Amino acid sequence: MIKKSSKVRDYKELTKALPTMDFLEPESVYIHLQNGRCKTYDLHVKDGDHVTVGQVIGVRHGGFFEQPIHATVSGTVGPVTKKLHRTGRKVDCVEIRNDFKETYHESVVNRPDHVIDQLTQQEMVDILREKSLVGLGGSGFPTHIKLATKDPIHTVIINAVECEPYLSSDYRLIIEDPQRVLLGLKYILQALKAERGIIAIKSDKNPLKEVLDQVLTVKFPDLPVEVMKLGNHYPQGWEIEVFRAALGLDVPYGELPTKYGVISFNVSTTAGVHDAIKYNLPVISRYFTLTGDAIEFPQNYHVKVGTSIKQLIALSEGYKEEYDKVNVIMGGPMMGVSTVSDDVIVSKTTTSVIVLADTDYHEEPCVRCGSCVYSCPARIEPVQIMNAVKKNHKELMKQLGAYKCVECGLCAYVCTSKIHVTDYVRKAKKLVGDIR
Amino acid sequence: MSYTPTIVRKTSPYLRRPQATVVRMMRDVVIALLPVTAFAVYNFGISAVYILLAAILSMVVTEYVYYQVIDLLNKESFQWKNKSFTLYNYTALVSGLIYGLTLADGTPIWVVVVSGSLGILMAKHFFGGLGQNIFNPAALARVLVAINFATFATYDAHVADIDGVAGATVLGVLNDSSFSTAMLADFPLWRMFTGIGLPGSLGEVSALLILIGAIYLGVRTSFEVRIPIAYVLTVFVLAGVVALQKGLGIWYPLTHVLSGGVMFGAVFMATDPITSPISMPSRVYYGFALGFVTFIIRLFGALPEGVVFSILIMNMFVPSFDYVKWSYPRFTKRGTLLFAGVIVVAIAIVMAGVHYVG
Structure with a gap:
């Protein structure tokens, strides 16, 4: 296939037509206290305190990105534990046990x-x-x-x-x-x-x-x-x-x-x-897709931020039993992050979790078909960058504009030889950094 | 929720285009070559079968033996099915078939075998195997025949109904008497287009069947359609310029395009992705350069045919087409302007050459 191709099979028929299922009353939610940009935090509440929906329970520090943390259910504060974040790192999360009363904080008002x-x-x-x-x-x-x-x-x-x-x-x-x-x-x-x-x-x-x-x-x-x-x-x-x-x-x-x-x-x-x-409401709930070919019942959910994904997978009747190896991906299948466990939490920015059957692709030598060059939306030449990475030629990577890559994954998707080109370009990006 | 499979970590993207495989691409080339092959067998009979078989087997067996020897040298245990062997993805088969189809029908079998083996060894394996080669193996093997065994590679012309010029190809005649219209009587254009009753190499006589193969490849997007278009168009335009200068008719550029290996070379050899540039504009420029070199060799060189030579020559310049300082994946205004300038210069060179030499 030598062509400029940007059609990716979209698999949306799995969930597109189904009405969204509300799941707004989890037993407890886990709120991320750190994220990719904010490493430190202050927690204003302690174990056993009572909080209401929309109440500020702490603040994430990160200079420019500093932001208050809000409770998304009303209930009792639990202990701080480590949970996987979207970025693939383990971060501190505070548990809030739901009292199922859904009392809103006094700051939540209906502005006329x-x-x-x-x-x-x-x-x-x-x-x-x-x-x-x-x-x-x-x-x-x-x-x-x-x-x-x-x-x-x-x-x-x-x-x-x-x-x-x-x-x-x-x-x-x-x-x-x-x-x-x-x-x-x-x-x-x-x-x-x-x-x-x-x-x-x-x-x-x-x-x-x-x-x-x-x-x-x-x-x-x-x-x-x-x-x-x-x-x-x-x-x-x-x-x-x-x-x-x-x-x-x-x-x-x-x-x-x-x-x-x-x-x-x-x-x-x-x-x-x-x-x-x-x-005057912070983000307490979001629309969330749980889908993939290795899950029994793909479905869109309307969930509270902080809901455990394990629970959602159980709601979708669990994993299909015919696959013994799966990838659990947070985000889309082209750019998302693969996690090592399903013990993850729906954060504000998690759009979806996709469970795919694990496939090992057989890589062949590059035949220079040029599909990656034709298809790249950032207008760089992924295969040339790959060759530069193989020779560890940093100057060349810079000249080829590896830093412009947006990691959309299209080069690996279209590759005739099934080479993981995106990984090479990602490596080049790390090596040369952003020279803006 | 009782069942939890092993969760494996990978990096994005997690999807691949299912129909994009090397096997599909190479198999398509074989399928596109089938009409041409069938016509060669129909035209030249059993000798065509022998030559094609010898060409394919020489390349495939050489590749197989080469990988077995390499494994032995690396002290690996012997296996009948070698891990690096590339017959399964058709690449050696494609090279062999193309090589066989470029040969003259009178070529002795031992010449075919020796050149084929040397061709794939020197062009492909000395550079590191599939994807690493600089030269097109089929083109190199064909050139080895043309240079080392020139006297053996004769056109026996089992084709009956050509009077007076038995054994001579269209280009041979054209080379001897460049601008005479007399040859039209022997080779009408419809015959050159269909290839019926035309002497020449096994696979390159029928432009029609090559076009059918090209359309198949184009529909399946298994080759870069811009290279052959640029190539054939360049030859046509340059020959057209000469025709205007000398007051010849439209038959002259058409003869250049339809005769010899231009169609075959443009569709099946120049488009070999491994030995062509990587970006879209570079491929157009590459096709133009091939057409230019082919035409220059035909017009001013001693040889009647220039296709395989031009392919080998331009193969050497592929890295410079892709050079990072000026290569860009999309067409740019500046690049197109420069290209237009180069076309004008090329036309000027051809006109000056015809004026002083021809």
Whole structure:
């Protein structure tokens, strides 16, 4: 196969049509006290204290990324234990035992619409900072920093492309809760004084357009928002590709899109903006996909942040018995992180867990077919970087632009010889670092 | 929830394109060559079968013996099914078949075997086997025949209905009397296109069947379609320039494209991914360079045929097409402008050459 290929089989039929299952009353939740960016933390509560939903129980320190920690259920605080994080490291987690009363903290209020209409950009940024909203698509980048941009913004793009195979939680979120997303977008447009909003979806997801268009005409006739169908390929959901496809705008490597007057947010994040602005609520629950070919009953869940994934796997009737080796992947199957155990927790930024039967691919020598070069969305030459890594030629790796790689995994996916090209490029990236 | 399988850690991505395999790619080349092969057997009879078998077996057996010897030298225990043996992914078979199809029908079997074995050894295994070779094994083997055993590689022309020019190929005639229209009487264009009743190498006479193979490969995306297009187009345009300069008709460029190994070489030899550049623009430039070199050899060289030589020559320059300082995976304005300039220079060279030499 020598071609520029960006079609990845998407396997979304496993979960796409099924209604989301609510699982909002776990026995107990585990809240991450550290994450990839914040290594230290302060915990304001101790074993045995009573907390309510939305209450601040501590703060993660990380300079720029400092953020308060919120309780996601009401109940009693338990001990601090070590659990696996999305990044693959073990981090401290505090347990909160659910009292099933679902009492909200007094800070959670219903802001009337006329108050919201008066909010300025700075006030909204402050609310988002207090509610520690981050990019829920997986980046975990604090939303308040993005929203506080000083550049004039003319277009806000809501990224609902969800190009990773298997995942359908964003899809279900729009189908089931379109108003939350549109209100969130309305608040963002208001904060940034942008004149145009675009909701970017994949071209094969027609139901999303139907739902959004209907809600737009009925509920928000004045909102300057359009639903735009982008290409049906991978990685269409990469921010740069979204701008390229939706606006014809090429943001060069190393520059922020805000410089060009555009900004993008993930769908879940937009829904999170709505919750924070309207109800003063932090992210206490999220849409979550549990799928894969080695699980009995793939399903989308609406879960509390902090729910144990073991419990969700049990709800999905467990692993299929015909596979004795599986990969448990947090995130999508192209970019996600594989874990060593299923003892993991749904954090704010975990979009999904995918359980795949473990396959060992037979690697053959590279036949220089060039598919990786044709397909690379970052426009680098993965096979050349691989050769540079094999010879440990750092200067060459730098010249080949290995640092531009976004690790989308397409080069390994299309490889004729089934070589794990992405791993080589990743190695090169580590060796040369980011020379921006 | 009683059953928990072993959880294995891998790195992303966890999916692979199922239909992307080396076996599929190489098998497709064999399938695309089948019509050409069948036509060769129909045309030249049992001698074609012998030559093709000798070509394939010489390459495959040489590869097998080579890997067994290497394993012996590495003091590994003997196995009939060698771990590095590449017959299962068709690569040696493809090289052998292509090599056989480029041969003249009168080539003695021992010449085929010696050149085939040397070809795959020198072009492929001296450089480290599959994926490491600089030169196309089939092209190198063919050149070994052409240079070492030139007098043996004759066109016996078992084809009956050519009068007066028995044993001479279209290009042979064209080389002797470059710009005369007389040859058209012996070789009408439809005959060159279909290959019926045309003398020449086993597989390269029928442009039609080669095109069918090319379309199959193109549909299956098993080769880079830009290389043959650039190659054939370059030969056509350059020959067209000469035709304009000399006042010849459209038959002249068409003869150049349809005769000899241009179609065969462009579709099956130049597209060998291992010995061609890696990025899309480089491949177009590579196809152009092949066409240019082929045409220069044909017009000004002593040899009637230039395809295999041009492929070997340009094989050497593949790393410079991919050189990091100027290679870029997408077409750029600057690159396209430079390329246009090079085309103009190439045309000027050909015109000057024809003016002073031809």
